[in-house]
Amino acid sequence: MNHPLSELLKSALGDAISQVTLFRDEVTLHTSRERILDVLTHLRDVQQFDMLTDETCVDYYPREPRFGILYQLYSIPRNLRVRVKVMLSEYDASLPSAVPVYRNANWLEREIYDLFGIHFEGHPDLRRILLPPDYPGHPLRKEVPVTVEENAFSFNRARIDAAKPYATE
Amino acid sequence: MTIVESPIRVEDAPQNAVRVEDVQLDITLEQLKKLVSPRALTGETMLLNMGPQHPSTHGVLRLLLELDGETIVSCIPDIGYLHTGIEKTAEGKTYLKVIPLTDRTDYLAPMSNNLAFCGAVEKLVGIDVPIRAQYLRVILMELTRMNSHLVWLGTHALDIGAMSVFLYCMREREMILDIYEAVSGARMMSSYIRPGGLWRDVPAHFPQLVQRVLDVFPGRILEYEKLLKENPLWKERTVGIGKISAQDAIAWGMTGPCLRGSGVNYDVRKAQPYSSYDHFEFSVPLGSHGDVYDRYKCRMEEFNQSLKIIKQAMDRLPPGPVMTDDRKVAPPPKHEIAYSMESLIHHFKLWTEGFRAPEGEVYFAVESGKGEYGVLLSGDGSPKPRRVHFRAPSFHNLQPLGEISKGALLADIVAIIGSIDIVLGDVDR
Numbered sequence: 081m082n083h084p085l086s087e088l089l090k091s092a093l094g095d096a097i098s099q100v101t102l103f104r105d106e107v108t109l110h111t112s113r114e115r116i117l118d119v120l121t122h123l124r125d126v127q128q129f130d131m132l133t134d135e136t137c138v139d140y141y142p143r144e145p146r147f148g149i150l151y152q153l154y155s156i157p158r159n160l161r162v163r164v165k166v167m168l169s170e171y172d173a174s175l176p177s178a179v180p181v182y183r184n185a186n187w188l189e190r191e192i193y194d195l196f197g198i199h200f201e202g203h204p205d206l207r208r209i210l211l212p213p214d215y216p217g218h219p220l221r222k223e224v225p226v227t228v229e230e231n232a233f234s235f236n237r238a239r240i241d242a243a244k245p246y247a248t249e
Numbered sequence: 250m251t252i253v254e255s256p257i258r259v260e261d262a263p264q265n266a267v268r269v270e271d272v273q274l275d276i277t278l279e280q281l282k283k284l285v286s287p288r289a290l291t292g293e294t295m296l297l298n299m300g301p302q303h304p305s306t307h308g309v310l311r312l313l314l315e316l317d318g319e320t321i322v323s324c325i326p327d328i329g330y331l332h333t334g335i336e337k338t339a340e341g342k343t344y345l346k347v348i349p350l351t352d353r354t355d356y357l358a359p360m361s362n363n364l365a366f367c368g369a370v371e372k373l374v375g376i377d378v379p380i381r382a383q384y385l386r387v388i389l390m391e392l393t394r395m396n397s398h399l400v401w402l403g404t405h406a407l408d409i410g411a412m413s414v415f416l417y418c419m420r421e422r423e424m425i426l427d428i429y430e431a432v433s434g435a436r437m438m439s440s441y442i443r444p445g446g447l448w449r450d451v452p453a454h455f456p457q458l459v460q461r462v463l464d465v466f467p468g469r470i471l472e473y474e475k476l477l478k479e480n481p482l483w484k485e486r487t488v489g490i491g492k493i494s495a496q497d498a499i500a501w502g503m504t505g506p507c508l509r510g511s512g513v514n515y516d517v518r519k520a521q522p523y524s525s526y527d528h529f530e531f532s533v534p535l536g537s538h539g540d541v542y543d544r545y546k547c548r549m550e551e552f553n554q555s556l557k558i559i560k561q562a563m564d565r566l567p568p569g570p571v572m573t574d575d576r577k578v579a580p581p582p583k584h585e586i587a588y589s590m591e592s593l594i595h596h597f598k599l600w601t602e603g604f605r606a607p608e609g610e611v612y613f614a615v616e617s618g619k620g621e622y623g624v625l626l627s628g629d630g631s632p633k634p635r636r637v638h639f640r641a642p643s644f645h646n647l648q649p650l651g652e653i654s655k656g657a658l659l660a661d662i663v664a665i666i667g668s669i670d671i672v673l674g675d676v677d678r
Contacts, residue, residue, distance in 0.1 A: 104609070133612075134625060136638040138627045156515050159521070163612065186648065205283065210677055226337060226338065
């Protein structure tokens, strides 16, 4: 833990940060969803991290808590990057929206909601962004297999029957 | 459908307009009411659907416009028509096999995407790249930037009405595509940059091909500028249109020429140099007004800076290998496979099973033609990534479109979309 930024942020943010990790010279601050808006506001206003470069989700299945929300921040005046990470349980996958702090979180959070099914409280316009609205499920979750292709043609009678729309009266 | 006797008359016009109740936008009525102004509900303003099959939306972007006469009251972009699930597909492939997918995100700048992904893999695994490969990457990155800017300039000018520029730009783009073909065998989907270096060394006639670009281009740039820079029609359509302030551009996460057009000096090549960009001298052109014209001027000046970098890199191009000698990721040379059974097995294992990356997350960004193209890569110790996320510059640059175009004229939205330079493959991934 010898990165200068990690010590500085740890002391400035105090108990909001549960852990600071350093991997390949990248600082990651671990926080909880209760404190995430405090941490982001502090980083933006006091530490000059003025740009939300990216926000995304990683599914750590089968670990629990399962989802990690990653905020990738960049400071133009200080030329530094930092990552903030919040872990979420599968059974309560919701956290406050970052839109009040960083405007461009709007579409990024819609994308996470679309692909992972994570709910952002207080988001102004939370609906699917990439997929059609009637799409079943959230495909970037690990329980959705990567390669499943519907057979275009089959001699398997059971499969044909299962897929065939028969008229019912 | 009712036939209107005189459709141009004001009292008949609302029959042709789309009512709020009739809009099909993957959206419920309640959600839509929050996005449009209250005037749309009374029918005072008109809702107009633009795209997804509209030539000046540069692909399949759909806009729902709320218009008061010709003035835009609100603009709601609807994306996702080109979503191909690249990020999910990548989770099922080994690191090497993800590279062809990255070509297809921003398909006008394939090498930038290759480099962003390979840079992330190199960072995650901890691979050093030989200096010759780094220099060649820089040359190819700058050619890619020019390729991307040429398509931008051509289509942007075409949208506004300057058709001949499009033809000239496509003519010059051929030279760059020829170089792609010479090095990688493919004109667009190159997949040339690999973790640890390059697929193979450049062919013997590569310097001549690059020299041709260096010789021909400066004159051609002057030609474009002669057509556009002081053209009163061009200035009428671009100066003062689509303004965004520096603070807003930062807050919206805009990068690349869109951010620099507003006067913010942020370029990943300068701020956090990768692939030995710090060995070269170049300047970062900045605008001041943040309008369509300043974004145009930034990109035009970037042509000259790219040529400057390519020239320096070609002059100082060192000899040596173009692939790391770390056999964990680099395949054995072909001649070794011919006589060594171990090398054959090694090659086979590398291509079937792949190499393993450690557990952890890295973020690696490059400056592509459109802005900061980042890759967030999460490894889980297996040969396949746990998660790949592409931080697509077009996605971030497109997001403030609603705000930029507020109060503009309907014809201006075409100029604004052109000036933020989106590629829908990049937006939707």
